Amino acid sequence: MTPSQEYEPLDVDSLGARLAGVEILSRKVGPDASAWRVREVGDGNLNLVFIVEGPVGTAVVKQALPYVRLVGDSWPLPLYRAFYEYHALTRQAARDPGSVPEVYHFDEAQALIVMEFLSPHVILRRKMIAGERVEGLAERIGTFCARTAFRGSELSMESGAKKADVGLFSGNVEIPAITESLVFTDPYFDAELNSHTPGLEPVIARLREDAALKARVQRMLMSFASNTETLLHGDLHSGSIMATATEARVIDPEFVQYGPMGFDIGMLIANYLMAFFSQPAHRGDDPAAYQGWILETIEGTVASFEAEFARLWTTERTGMLFPACLFEDQGHSSEPAMKALLRDIWSDAVAICGIEMHRRCLSLAHNADFQEIEDTALRARLEARNLMMGRELILRTETVPDARALTAMAREFNERDVL
16 A cells, blocks of 8 residues: 555455565565454444454554544535544654554554554543453553643743644644534534433433523633643543553544643543443442542542642643743742642543533443443432533633542532432
8 A cells, every 4th residue: 555545445365465566564464464363343423443463463553534434424524533543643653652553553544553463452431431450540640631732832832833733733624613512512502413302301401502502602602712732532431441450542633633731521420420420330230449449539630640740840841831040040830830820620521521511321332331321210310410410611711729529529429310
């Protein structure tokens, strides 16, 4: 396959012949493409994903499709998203080594990335539905969020390099537009692609009738669309983390864009909270122990984020923002400025968390945590708790000063009968 070839989707039968000339794939899997074993394993909303096995090893081939796979060719989507995912992965690997799969090969014309096969890793969401714990999860992902946020901003980067990168990623128009509609807009009116669990209608009506809530969400959309603080993963949730019992890696940054520092960690916490609220359906009569671990993971993730951010503030604050010449060089501590910035990041994260809790129940692309609950009456009761806590987080961000306050709120809502 050469870059000049016209784009064509891969399939299990054609992949070996078409990628036989990719030298690094031959080295990683085996030189004889006819001996490769190919499986299509993509279960996401957008892409083809293949596992390619051979006598030498295994690799993953991910190819963008020219439409939203979840919906079909009625929703076209540009292939250039693979270009931005590739550049996101290379930046994340540089800013937090070992946190993402290694990229072996990128073919822009075919919109495909060949990368490291993570094994025995599985999707974190599956582990959480099954009630499995991951040692060190909070520290690993909290550190990832801090390093990518700090090192992707003008706290660390030279201003010219940062502005050039903002310019590069500003071409990723259609993918952020999905977030702008599905996350920030569609849950709050009767959008065409919306769906919800039967029985939630009274809660949905309450949310859509709340003009103050919708105004606050739109203010967060303004920030998301115009604030270029740092390079975001853009879709960080338990489905974009692969884990073993002792390790976690981040995948799928195709929703990458520059945005507010609190966005990624806010989306992540929301997905942890949805796992928390869904546990009574998955753990039967004894969900408390695993629910407690989820809340400990939330608190630990935020603590790790803040600790690593503070370390980087002290050791790598080399950009134009908060320079030492204004603080330490004049005998002033910059710690109060750092703490104020962390408070702003946390405030954004709390609001984003609440918005994500809404969209995953009301918009397109629901979470398996809830969606796999067959008892729809039970699912609706659990989702209602999630939705109403999300409302509280959006409207009363200032009453959630830290992660402990957030987990305390989760425990309270877990006991409520909203429906």
